[in-house]
Amino acid sequence: MANETEVATAVTEESVRKALSTVQDPEINRPITDLGMVKSVELDAQGTVKVAVFLTVSGCPMRDTITDRVKTAVGRIPGVTAVEVELDVMSEEQRKELSQLLRGGAPEREIPFAKPGTLTRVYAVASGKGGVGKSSVTVNLAAALAAQGQKVAVVDADIYGHSVPRMLGVEGRPTQVQDMIMPPAAHGVKVISIGMFTPGNAPVVWRGPMLHRALQQFLADVYWGDLDVLLLDLPPGTGDIAISVAQLVPNAEILIVTTPQQAAAEVAERAGTIALQTHQKIVGVIENMSGMPCPHCDEMVDVFGTGGGKTVADALTRATGAEVPVLGSIPIDVRLREGGDDGNPVVLAAPDSPAGAALRAVADKLSGRQRGLSGLSLGLTPKNKF
């Protein structure tokens, strides 16, 4: 039978590291030895093993699980009499290395539009309800701004109704050049849509974290080049993606689309007040489907009621304390719907039609805006509170 000293000397750093290679990080599900989480291993003649482990963040909720796993794995080595685990926290540099490792070596890309001093204006187009014409407004504003000579792109983040590519007549899928995604374009507008990455017409059932990741990729990994304007077509409502936009592109400004109907206005107002929590600026309200010219006498018929746009704008002005204007009222127009179906936006196909002219007027207002600090949160947090 081996005596105590012989057993103790059988424990080597190599055997401890081998045991540690069976310990998986509970969140990343890879061995802690591969993740640079083993800081040091010390052994003494009595068979006590001290393992120092780097946690990715301080206060890591998995600290107890990691400690238990290390103790169990190392404790199984014959000759080990005690296992002590000491926890430390990775430095910023180590965390960067880890995230690079997890991304397969690719350095993390920044979102160019979120950098301070960016010249790209980012508009997040939001609505309370679905079907109010948010996507139609987005593509027409994009096409009108591009027709003015601006460099424009649209990110279709409307997971439930990704209709932007069809409305702009963008065909095909994005191509990939090394690890950059090249967006297809039509009418001078570059487009990326969630629909380009899902098979067929399959509904997207992604939840918050996946959507966040997808949006981040659309913004960071797509080669957009220099843009004057980026429009984000958000899903209707006040969901996760609005929060993601606020986190990823805090300087994005909000455009609210509503119908004149009072019920729709109330929901749109709720979508708008999200901006209060995220400290984003609301550029204005666009009222869509504001009446329809009677085909017989040309008199306007208020199919969806009246006043919704102004109700939302007034309510958001009160709520934010900053003036939120109605930027325009777009009438119901068959040519707008047809333009959407044909991939030929009405601002180009029938620029002088009532809807085409109203949308172009909104685009003019947007392109005439100066970037200013008024109404914007500066994102400053007091360092010390007295």
Ligand SMILES: Nc1ncnc2c1ncn2[C@@H]1O[C@H](COP(=O)(O)OP(=O)(O)OP(=O)(O)O)[C@@H](O)[C@H]1O
């Ligand atoms: N002013 C208008 N005149 C005529 N048809 C319109 C008008 N605005 C939108 N439409 C039509 O209404 C339908 C819904 O519009 P759209 O898809 O733009 O709405 P949406 O708010 O983006 O919907 P969702 O967010 O639910 O996808 C489309 O068929 C569109 O062509």
